[in-house]
Each structure stands twice: as structure tokens, then as C-alpha cells.
Amino acid sequence: MNNFDRNNKVTGVHWLKSPIKNISIKIRLKPHEGIKTLPKFETYKNDSNSTIQQVENIKIEEYEFQWQEKAFSLHEIQRYSDVHNCISENELTYHDLLEDTDYQPSKIFTYIHHDYHLPMPVNKIKKPTSGSDILNLNSCLEKLNLSEKVFREDTSSMAHLFRSEESIASDEKWTSMHVMYDNSEYNEDSQLLLKQETTLLSLYHNVSLNYLIVSPDVNSLDLNPYQLETGYEYAVDLDFERLDGEELLVLLKKLSTKWEKRHKQLLKFAMPPLGRRHYCVTLEILSATDFDFDNLYVEFHIKVPEELQCSDVLHGRTHISKSNTNYSEKYWNFGHLVELNLDGPLNIDPPPLKLFFEIISTDWWGRQRTEGYSYLALTPRPGRYSRQLSCSRPEELNHCEGEGRRFFVGGCHLIRDLEVLVQPQLQDANFKFTTTGNLFIRWSTIAQSPLPGFKPAPSQVSHSSALLRGAEAVLRQYRRARARLAEATRDFNVQETVFGSDDDD
Structure with missing residues (x-):
């Protein structure tokens, strides 16, 4: 151009x-x-x-x-050779350069x-594109300032839709x-x-x-x-x-390495190993209603069965929420998200995950009270689900003593093992359960299995050993069946040979 x-x-x-x-x-x-x-x-x-x-x-x-x-020209050498003529840092650099090197004008x-x-x-200057119409259209679109309003009450001019060339070039x-x-x-x-x-x-x-x-x-x-x-x-x-x-080959290798790192950051999907199934569970703790005290937060504990493997954090808590006054009943909004990545065998359906929720209230004195417990058996079945969980709180058998302790010091932890929520018959006779409020949750599950005929990556070769052992077992069974077939047909072959000799006679 x-x-x-x-x-x-x-x-x-x-x-x-x-x-x-x-x-x-x-x-x-x-x-x-x-x-x-x-x-x-x-x-x-x-x-x-x-x-x-x-x-x-x-x-x-x-x-x-x-x-x-x-x-350097002759007058530059004469100027920069005298240090008294050098004021800026760039001029001092030239002076040192002329002192160290014999430059000819x-x-x-x-x-x-x-x-x-x-x-x-x-x-x-715009990079050329195919077609003058496209070039003009791109130049007009880049001048548009879409962050501002199109119509204004104080002026009817449309000049504010365009940015000046100076502002474009300054970037x-x-x-x-x-x-x-x-x-x-x-x-x-x-x-x-x-x-x-x-x-x-x-x-x-x-x-x-x-x-x-x-x-x-x-x-x-x-x-x-x-x-x-x-x-x-x-x-x-x-x-x-x-x-x-050689330089081009080195440059291409560097670009390939940089592209792979960038690709891994953008694309987090990885194929599950052979013989394994991957589960992605996204749990949302949405809201709570009908509890006695304000300033609530939810603690959750997740127990994963032995058939599944999980490296994520299985214990946590939400933020403290104040009740919303826009509703006729007390309403607390959490919107807390929990993500789980599970890995299990492909040929069996895994048992459910055990989710335990504890709703806790705080006050200005720093006292924390248990407002209720809830339990959910979450089966990693693909789909999107929502559930309203009814919460219950353990109370001491002596009601007056228990309420006094709850008011002054926040009560005491009567449940030491959360498995009591799964099997209530294991509970101690020193307390009873009282129904309190409700907890609303929602979860989504995605199951990923390897594609048939998928060629494993080098990191997945170790996972394919189980499949190879299965193939060897099938081959051994085939050999045994073939040996039994040969044993069963051996007498038939002998008899056929005898009959053939009679016909020849």
C-alpha cells in the first residue's frame, strides 16, 4: 500500500x-x-x-x-564528547558510548x-481486507462508541457516537x-x-x-x-x-508449546480413563425459611462412598445471611455453589453420596445456635433436580434446662456422629428431635464415559491394563472351549475313518 x-x-x-x-x-x-x-x-x-x-x-x-x-554525525560527536553539554539521561548514555568506543563521524x-x-x-492505518465495502464498514463500526446512549435529551447531535481520530491513535x-x-x-x-x-x-x-x-x-x-x-x-x-x-523449527516448537498451554487453560475437558466413569455434580444451596433466629449460615459435610473417588473439598460453609423483609415469612437467601468431580467404575451404579446440612444462627453477643439438621442421599444420576429439605433440631429431654442453656450459651452439641441422621434408631436417649424450618437446594449431575474405540493418551495407558487383562481372560476361555470341542469331536472323526475303510473294501 x-x-x-x-x-x-x-x-x-x-x-x-x-x-x-x-x-x-x-x-x-x-x-x-x-x-x-x-x-x-x-x-x-x-x-x-x-x-x-x-x-x-x-x-x-x-x-x-x-x-x-x-x-553519529560530526557535530553530534563534538557535542556529546563534552559532558557539560549532556543533560538528559539519553545524552549521558551517548557520552559514555563515545568515551568507550572510537567512533568516526x-x-x-x-x-x-x-x-x-x-x-x-x-x-x-487499518489492515487491508478483501473488499472496499468491508473496509469502510469496519472503520465505521470501530468509530462507534457503543458505551454511550444513542439518544440524549440535551442535544440532537449524533456526533457523540463517533470517536476522534486522536483518541484512536493515542491507544x-x-x-x-x-x-x-x-x-x-x-x-x-x-x-x-x-x-x-x-x-x-x-x-x-x-x-x-x-x-x-x-x-x-x-x-x-x-x-x-x-x-x-x-x-x-x-x-x-x-x-x-x-x-x-533451524531457527524456524525452534520457533515453531515454542509456538506449539505456548499453544498447548493456552489450549489447556481454555479447554478443561478431559476424556475419562478406560473402564472409568466421571461424574460432575454441581450443588446449589439456595435459601432457607421458617427458622427462629436471624443471621443464618449453613455448614455442609459430604461423605463419598468407597466406590467413588473425589479430590475436592467435602466440608464448607456459606456466608451469613440476614432475613429478607420483602416476604410475609422469614426468608434467607444463600446462593452458595459446591462443585464435585467424582470418578468411579464403569460397570456398576455407585451408591449415593451422603450430604449433611447444619443450619446455624449467630447473634451480636457471638453466640452460635444450631437451628436444624438435614440429610440428603444424593445419587449421581444425570439430570437436574431440586429438593425442599425439612430440618429438625435435637433438644434435651429436660425442656426448661435445655432452653435456658440454649438462650444463654447457645446450647450444646448433642449430635456427635452425623450418621444418626441416616439411622435415627442409633440416637441416644438423652435427646429428641423437633421440626424447625426448611432448606431449599438444587443440583445438576453430568456423567461422562469414554467413547468406544477411543485411543488412550500416554497418561491413560496404565488405566487400560484392566482391559488387557480382560481380553486375556476371554482368550483363555476361547482356548478351553476349542480344546473341549476337539475332545468331543475326536470319536466322531475316528468313526468316520472306520466307515470310510468299509466303503473301500
């Missing part, structure tokens, strides 16, 4: 496929007077050899720079990004580099008399979209050289270095 400026110089945009540091910048410079001093036809006819030699003796100077490579020098020679571009990050020609005047002692310099090439790299603006663009010294007022002409050439085979 090229554009012409007022000086008939082409501005080019190059979309980069390799790192910007791999770009090599080449400037070829030659005097323009060599072409003007060509002799006339009569002179050329008389002394053609000398004329051709004169044209061939035109010297072409070549300068090559890497991205952000600093080259050059009439072709560079300004890098930290020199801030020229301002950055303010126009945002981008640019780096620049300039190649300069030193045309300054010096005296016999190389002291600067008049500072003059001309910009040969400007490079602007858009870090966000990874494209390079080249002004002027690449050209040819023989066909279309750029002219300088000082009597020189020059050409620009950019060498986008390519990666060799």
Missing part, C-alpha cells in the same frame, strides 16, 4: 512477518553531477574511452544500518526512537527511526559553523499491529532515485531477513 506525498516521494506500508530487529536498512548514495558532466556527441566520438572511464569512476557510497542502530547518520526527532503518526504504541544526511558547514578545525541536515528516510513501527511505515519507500538507484538539493541522489532498500530452517 503506497501513497505519494507533495515531493513525489512514495510512502510505503509493510506488514511484518518477522521481528522488527531482523530488518536491515540500506542507503545507496552517489553524486548527481556525474550524469550532468557527460560530454557532447562530438567529444564522445573523439575520445570515447576516456568518457566511458569517467562515467564508470562515479563513486557509489553504501550505508547499512540495523533497526535502532545509532550512527559520518555524513549519513541516524536518529533513533529515544532522540524524538519527529512526531509520531496520528493516523491509524497505539509506535517506535521510530530516521536516517539523516549531514550537510552542515564546518571550518578548517572541524568546528560547526552552520547546522544543516536532511531527512533521507523515516521509519515508523506500529507495535500493536506490527506494520512498518517507510517514507520514502524502497526504490532503485538506476531507475527512480530520490534527489537531494545538495546534488546527490540516493536509493532506499530494506532487507527483511528470513529465519533459517
Whole structure:
């Protein structure tokens, strides 16, 4: 994509496929007077050899720079060599660099990004797409500010729907580099008399979209050289270095590793091992009603049967909830989520999980009272379910003493083993149960099994040993059946042979 400026110089945009540091910048410079001093036809006819030699003796100077490579002019060396002229940190860095290295001045020098020679571009260049209509549509959509309201009462203008180009360009990050020609005047002692310099090439790299603006663009010294007022002409050439085979292979491996890590973060699904079934249970503790005291929270205990394996936390509690006054009855909202990942054998239906809930109230004195217990036998059957659990609270047989202890110190824990809720006949005779409030829960279950014919991953080879042992057992049974069949048909084969001998006689 090229554009012409007022000086008939082409501005080019190059979309980069390799790192910007791999770009090599080449400037070829030659005097323009060599072409003007060509002799006339009569002179050329008389002394053609000398004329051709004169044209061939035109010297072409070549300068090559890497991205952000600093080259100093004569007046820069004189300035930065004196530490009293260096104020900024960048100037002090140049001073140390000149002190450590013997730099030769050059009439072709560079300004890098930290020199801030020229301002950055303010126009945002879009990446080309197929079709001008799509390009115009994308540019209009990106200018729309959808976060604001479309209609306002204070104005009828629609200008607020569009963002300015300055605000768009300010979000981008640019780096620049300039190649300069030193045309300054010096005296016999190389002291600067008049500072003059001309910009040969400007490079602007858009870090966000990874494209390079080249002004002027690449050209040819023989066909279309750029002219300088000082009597020189020059050409620009950019060498986008390519990666060799080994470097490209290393880069692809790094990209593959990075992609795998990113893929694992985005895709958490994993195929269950062979012979195993995976269960995903999502339990929601929704709300509670009809309890005596306020400021309730729920503690839950989950017991997993031996047939299932679970690495998640099986004990926890919800936040403290105050009663909602928008309802005629007391209502507490929790909305607590519990996720369980279970793993079990494929050929059997697992027994249910044991879920125990304890509803506890707190007061301003720091006392905590048990408001009720509830039990649920959750079978990991796929589907979505909801349940209203009725809660009951253990009370002491001496009602007056129990209520007094409950009021002053919050009561005492009469249930030491939650299995009493599963089998009430195991309860101690020192307390009884009283019905209190209700607890509302909801859960969803998903079961995942390996696909038939699924090839296990290397980490799943150990899980396939059970399947191989089963195949070996089937093969042994087949061998036994084949041996019994051979034993049963042996007499028949002998009798058939005897009958055959009679026919021959």
C-alpha cells in the first residue's frame, strides 16, 4: 500500500512477518553531477574511452544500518564528547558510548526512537481486507462508541457516537527511526559553523499491529532515485531477513508449546480413563425459611462412598445471611455453589453420596445456635433436580434446662456422629428431635464415559491394563472351549475313518 506525498516521494506500508530487529536498512548514495558532466556527441566520438572511464569512476557510497542502530554525525560527536553539554539521561548514555568506543563521524547518520526527532503518526492505518465495502464498514463500526446512549435529551447531535481520530491513535504504541544526511558547514578545525541536515528516510513501527511505515519507500538507484538539493541522489532498500530452517523449527516448537498451554487453560475437558466413569455434580444451596433466629449460615459435610473417588473439598460453609423483609415469612437467601468431580467404575451404579446440612444462627453477643439438621442421599444420576429439605433440631429431654442453656450459651452439641441422621434408631436417649424450618437446594449431575474405540493418551495407558487383562481372560476361555470341542469331536472323526475303510473294501 503506497501513497505519494507533495515531493513525489512514495510512502510505503509493510506488514511484518518477522521481528522488527531482523530488518536491515540500506542507503545507496552517489553524486548527481556525474550524469550532468557527460560530454557532447562530438567529444564522445573523439575520445570515447576516456568518457566511458569517467562515467564508470562515479563513486557509489553504501550505508547499512540495523533497526535502532545509532550512527553519529560530526557535530553530534563534538557535542556529546563534552559532558557539560549532556543533560538528559539519553545524552549521558551517548557520552559514555563515545568515551568507550572510537567512533568516526559520518555524513549519513541516524536518529533513533529515544532522540524524538519527529512526531509520531496520528493516523491509524487499518489492515487491508478483501473488499472496499468491508473496509469502510469496519472503520465505521470501530468509530462507534457503543458505551454511550444513542439518544440524549440535551442535544440532537449524533456526533457523540463517533470517536476522534486522536483518541484512536493515542491507544497505539509506535517506535521510530530516521536516517539523516549531514550537510552542515564546518571550518578548517572541524568546528560547526552552520547546522544543516536532511531527512533521507523515516521509519515508523506500529507495535500493536506490527506494520512498518517507510517514507520514502524502497526504490532503485538506476531507475527512480530520490534527489537531494545538495546534488546527490540516493536509493532506499530494506532487507527483511528470513529465519533459517533451524531457527524456524525452534520457533515453531515454542509456538506449539505456548499453544498447548493456552489450549489447556481454555479447554478443561478431559476424556475419562478406560473402564472409568466421571461424574460432575454441581450443588446449589439456595435459601432457607421458617427458622427462629436471624443471621443464618449453613455448614455442609459430604461423605463419598468407597466406590467413588473425589479430590475436592467435602466440608464448607456459606456466608451469613440476614432475613429478607420483602416476604410475609422469614426468608434467607444463600446462593452458595459446591462443585464435585467424582470418578468411579464403569460397570456398576455407585451408591449415593451422603450430604449433611447444619443450619446455624449467630447473634451480636457471638453466640452460635444450631437451628436444624438435614440429610440428603444424593445419587449421581444425570439430570437436574431440586429438593425442599425439612430440618429438625435435637433438644434435651429436660425442656426448661435445655432452653435456658440454649438462650444463654447457645446450647450444646448433642449430635456427635452425623450418621444418626441416616439411622435415627442409633440416637441416644438423652435427646429428641423437633421440626424447625426448611432448606431449599438444587443440583445438576453430568456423567461422562469414554467413547468406544477411543485411543488412550500416554497418561491413560496404565488405566487400560484392566482391559488387557480382560481380553486375556476371554482368550483363555476361547482356548478351553476349542480344546473341549476337539475332545468331543475326536470319536466322531475316528468313526468316520472306520466307515470310510468299509466303503473301500
